[in-house]
Structure formats: C-alpha cells, structure tokens
Amino acid sequence: MSEPTILVTGGTGKTGSRVAAGLAAAGAEVRIASRNPLGDKQIRFEWHDSETYGPALAGADGIYLVPPIGATDPALIVEPFLTQAVRAGVRRVVLLGSSAITDQTPGLGRLYGLVRDAVPEWAVLRPSWFMQNFVGGHPVAVGIRATGEIVTATGDGRVAFVDAEDIAAVAVRALLDPLPHNTDHVITGPETLSYAQAAAIIAEETGRLVRHESVGVAEFAALVRESGVPADYAAFLAGLDDEIRRGAEDRVTSVVPDVTGREAGSFRAFIARNWTELAADMAAEVVVLPGGSVY
Template structure:
C-alpha cells in the first residue's frame, strides 16, 4: 500500500507550514496549497477560485483544512470544497478551528458540523490563542517592538496560549494515526496567563520595558478597523477580547501531551527562544 498524500491548505502559514514539515518527517507526502506556489511540492489553490480546487485534490487521501482567513461566515465557500474532496476520495479531514469558536458561534461555528458531517474520518482542532501572536508580523508583536505596549480589550482575563508547534504536532497525529480521532481537540498551553503577565515575562526575558494597556471594546474595535480589518470582522475580534475578559479562555487542557506524548511548550520558553525578534527595535526602552 502506498503512503498517503495530504493536502495542506494554508500550507505556507503559521500552522500549515509546521504540519507540512511534520508530515514529511513522518515520510508522508505533503502537497502545499498556496495562491502563489513555489516548488514542486506546492500547488496553486485559491478559496475564491473553484477551478483550482480539483487539481489540488487529485490523488489526495487527507486534508489539513485552514478556512479562508478574515471571513465571519466562510461556510458557503468551504462546503462545496468539502463535498468535492469527498467525491475525489478524501477520507480524513482535520480542520483548524479555534477555542473561541463553538458550534453555536454564528457563521464560523457552522464549519465544525460541516466537517463532522462530510468526512468519514475527521478531527476538529480548537487551539487557544497562538504564542506566535507575540512575534513576527502580528499586530501584538508589532506593538511590542514599536512602543513596548500590548493593547487589548481583555482586561485581566487569562489565556492558556499555545505554541503552533504543538498545534501542528497534534494535527499530524490526527492526520496519520491508524484510528481516526473523530473528535474535537481543545488545545492549550500548560498555563493560563493575562496579557499583563505575558508582558512581565517578555520584559524579564528581553530586558525591555513591555506593558499591557487595556482599553474598552469600542476603542479596540476602532483600533482594529483602523488597521485595515473589515468592520464586521473587527467587531467580531473585539468581541473575542471581551469574552477573554469574562473568563472564556481561562482553562488548561491535557490534549497536547495526551495526543503527542510530550509536554506542551510554556510561554516563557517560547519567549526565550524568540528573544531576538522581540528586541530588534531600538524604540523599546531598557528596563
């Protein structure tokens, strides 16, 4: 029996690139879907161009499914793709969802039931907020580097931030384990922290002054909109911050160690690994 081929949508993104690396390390072919493919292992794929879907699915056994980004109601785009995937012979689908999204969440929550109902074998990953939001091009990271501030509407609410490496490790197991998981996986890191606590850890690890500046939901919505995010999605994101303020993300699960056999990475260890990225701006004052 030949080894499976897995289509990785969002294959150049935060989790998708890591999933592709993990699949290859396991000796499995990863076909990376990208709007601008580079290399023999990548194929052109655009959610808004259905003509790109069939070639991407040709000969594929499983799909790591990252929904279209920035849409509050992506189901009308994802549903026909899923149906086409099953007709093409795909058996296993692993969906990247979010701990902040439930089945009852308007628009986005519909994706969970779509995957459960369409795929013979499936898993829904519902990770907490990414540790990677504090580095790279994310607005949180940009604020840290530019002004030493993390601006949120979360108040003192806590989040068990999770490393994308751990999300990918669970995804690879969900894609390759002989027995399908056929369940939702709520993924978290090993501890829940407020943004003020995160700022303190970053300051300790980098030697730079970093603080959390809490704002109200209306002000945060305005800030997100000014960054170029559509109004409806900006309001949705601000609502997630308000959910954090009310305790919705203050929880820790054992899914990462249970599925992967190793401990989930801590926030402090993550910041220590990325110290250089957080100190590259001269605008940050020393502690």
C-alpha cells in the same frame, strides 16, 4: 501500504508550514496549497477559484483545512470544496478552528458540523491563542516593538497561550494515526496568563519595558478597524477579547501531551527561544496582517 497523500491548505502559514514539515518528517506525501506555488511540493490553490480545486485534490487521502481568513461565514466557501473533496476520494479532514469558536458561533461555528458531516474521519482542532502572536507581524507584536505596549480589551482575563509547534504536532497525529480521532481537540499551553503577566515575562526575558493596556471593547474595535480590518470582523475580534475578559479562555487541557506524548511548551520558554527573532523584529519595518488573532 503506501503513505497517505495530504493536502495542506494554508501550507505556508503559521500552522500549515509546520504541519507540512511534520508530515514530511513522518514519511507522508505532502502537497502544499498556495496562491503562488513555488517548487514541486506546492500546487496553486485559491478559495475563490473552484478551478483550482480539482488539481489540488487529485489523489489526496486527507486534508489539513485552514479556512479562508477574514470570512465571517467561511462555510459558504468551504462547503463546495469539501463536496468536491469527498467525490475525489478524500476520507480524512483535520480542521483548524479556534477555542474561541463553538458550534453556536454564528457563521464560523458552522464549519465544525460541516466537517463532521462531510467525511468519515475527522478532527476539529480548537487551539487557544497563539504564542506566535507576540512575534512577527501580528498587532500584539507590532505594539511591543512600536510603543512597548500590548493593547487589548481583555482586562485581567487569562489565556493558555499555545505554541504553533504544538498545534502542528497534534494536527500531524490527527492526520496520520491509524484510527481517526473523530473528536474536537481544545489545544492549550500548560498555564493561563493575563496579558499583563505575559508582558511581564517578555520584559524579564528581553530586558525591554513592556506593559499591557486594557481598553474598552468599542475602543478596541475602533483600533482594529484603523489597521484596515473590515468593521464587522473588527467587532468580532473585539468581542473575542471581551470573552477573554469574562473568563472564556481561562482553562488548560491535556490534549498536547495526550496526543503527542510530550508536554506543551511554556510561554516563557517560547519567548526565550524566540528572543533573537523578537529583537530583530523590534528594528524592522513590518506589515500588519489583519485577522491573525484567530488563526
């Protein structure tokens, strides 16, 4: 029996690149979807250009599905793609969602039911907030570098931050396991932390003064808008911070060890492991990428 061919959308992103690497290491045929493909493993794919769907889907058995970032109702874009995928013979889809999004979340939540109904074999990954938000171009990381401050509207709310490596490991198993998972996976790290506690860990591991400043929801939405994010999406992101403040993310699950057979990585270990990158980032000029808070 030949190894499955998996189309990885968002294949150069935080999780997609790791999923692609994990699939390849497991022997699967990997096809990386990209707006600007490079190399023979990548193929041109653009959510807003349906002409790119057919070539990307040809011969694919499964899809790692990262929905279009920044769309408040991505189901409108994804549904025609999934319809074409099923017609092309795709049987399994693993969707990247968010622990902050449920079936009842207007717009974004519709994706979950869409995937469950579209294919016979599926999984919905609902990871908590990424540890990778503290490095690179995410606004949290930019604040650490620029002012030594992490500004949120989360108050003392706690989050079980999760490493994208662990999310990808769960995704690979969901894509390749002989039996389909056919379930939602709420993926978390091994402990919950407030942003103030996360800042303290960063300070301890790096020797740099880092603090958390909690602001009101309206003020935070305004700050997000100033970074270039559309007003409706900025309000959505600010609302997610408010949900954290209310305790929505204060939970730990056993999904990572249950699915992968290894423990989820801790926040402290992540910071220690990425200190070199974080230090280099502090001296670099970066571009803030909107929308990274969710995906």
